[in-house]
Amino acid sequence: RAVAGASDIVVICVSDSPDVEAVLFGTDGVAEGARSGALVVDCSTISPAASRDFGARLAEQGVAMVDAPVSGGSEGAQKGTLTIMVGGDEVDVARARPVLEAMGSSITHMGPLGAGQATKAVNQVVLCGTYLGVAEGLVLAMRNGLDPEQVVAALGGGAAASWVLENRSGRMIADEYPLGFKVSLHLKDVVIALAMARESGVAMPVAAMAAQIENGLVAQGYGDDDVSALARAIRTWSGL
Numbered sequence: 001r002a003v004a005g006a007s008d009i010v011v012i013c014v015s016d017s018p019d020v021e022a023v024l025f026g027t028d029g030v031a032e033g034a035r036s037g038a039l040v041v042d043c044s045t046i047s048p049a050a051s052r053d054f055g056a057r058l059a060e061q062g063v064a065m066v067d068a069p070v071s072g073g074s075e076g077a078q079k080g081t082l083t084i085m086v087g088g089d090e091v092d093v094a095r096a097r098p099v100l101e102a103m104g105s106s107i108t109h110m111g112p113l114g115a116g117q118a119t120k121a122v123n124q125v126v127l128c129g130t131y132l133g134v135a136e137g138l139v140l141a142m143r144n145g146l147d148p149e150q151v152v153a154a155l156g157g158g159a160a161a162s163w164v165l166e167n168r169s170g171r172m173i174a175d176e177y178p179l180g181f182k183v184s185l186h187l188k189d190v191v192i193a194l195a196m197a198r199e200s201g202v203a204m205p206v207a208a209m210a211a212q213i214e215n216g217l218v219a220q221g222y223g224d225d226d227v228s229a230l231a232r233a234i235r236t237w238s239g240l
Contacts, residue, residue, distance in 0.1 A: 001033035009099055010034065013043035013070075016188055017050040024054055036062030041096045043084075043103075045069045045185075047192045048114035048121075051087065055113045064092045067113060068100060069120035074180045075167065081105040085123070087116035121193040127227075128190060128210035130164045135231035138172050139238045148173045164228070172231035175240075177222075183230075184223035187214040 004010050010030055012023050020042060024030045030040060040058060042051065042065060055065040066088030076082040082104035086093050093109045100107050110119045137160070141151045152169045155161065171177050190211045197204045213233050222229050 001028040001030070003033070004030040004038065005033035005035065007034075007038065009039045009041060009096065011041045011043060011099060015044065015185060017046040020044050020046055020050070020054060025057065031058065031061065031063070034058075034061070034063045038063045039092055039095055040065040041068050041099060042066070043068050043070050045120050045124075045189050045192075046117060047195070048087075048117040051117050052114045055088075064089070064095075065113060066092050066096050067116040068096065069116055070104065071120065071123050072104070073163075073167065077103070084108070085110050085116040085119040087111055087113045087118075089113075117192075118196070121189065121196055124186065124189040125193045125204060125207045127164070127186070128207045130162050131168070131227060131230045132206065132210060132213075132234075134162070134164050134169055135172055135228075135234045138169060138231065139234045139240060142173075142240060143238060168226070168228040171226060171228045175232065175235060177225040177229040177232065179224065180226040180228070182223060183214050183217050183225050183227050186227040187211060187218060187223075190214070 012020065012030070014020055014023060022029065024040070040063060051067040058065050066086055068084050068086045070082040070084050072082040080103055083106040084100050084104040086096070086100065086107060086109050089112070090109070097107060110116050138148050138151065141148050152165060155165060190207055193207060194204060194211060210230065213230055217223065217225070217229055217233060222232065
């Protein structure tokens with residue numbers, strides 16, 4: 001409340017929709033302190049519908065909002081090179097841009113409020129296939145006597161190159177998954193995407209399978225591991 005009252009732009013980044021709602025509308029929340037004309041920039045990953053709802057509630061007291069979920073991992077956050085997908089009115093996005101440029105190197109206005117979250121859902125769906133593909137490929141390599149690090153080097157210059165191959169293959173090879181982005185949080189994001197798919201009639205078998213694997217990892221106590229721990233399941237099923 002105090003910070004909001006002293007700020008023209010308030011940036012929040014928390015884990016899920018209930019957390020965003022608590023920060024915005026809970027006791028001593030942003031809504032209690034924000035002045036008319038203030039701007040909220042929400043970098044959390046939540047559902048597009050929740051973003052639209054929160055934006056409408058803030059608008060009732062003259063506070064604008066943009067949704068600006070980020071991608072790029074802990075590495076991107078530390079280097080200020082995050083990819084940021086933004087939803088909101090053009091005027092509000094332009095006002096938020098200098099703040100976003102301090103955090104990210106790629107900032108794209110995707111459309112009205114909620115469009116940033118919809119784009120982030122697409123991002124998380126693509127990552128499902130990438131993480132699983134890299135995990136399966138590396139386990140296949142190891143089970144067939146190949147040097148996995150040499151495989152990564154060979155693939156990195158071709159069509160199989162990806163952020164996951166470059167930045168997370170080492171964890172999969174070592175079978176160690178220090179926190180970068182929690183399995184439980186990626187699962188939350190995939191569930192949002194699957195709900196969007198149901199509503200729009202889209203088939204997403206790979207994302208659904210990834211969600212089931214991540215559900216199993218969470219049930220086994222691995223929810224706080226990095227999402228590259230998807231490889232843990234592939235290794236286990238393959239006898240590694």
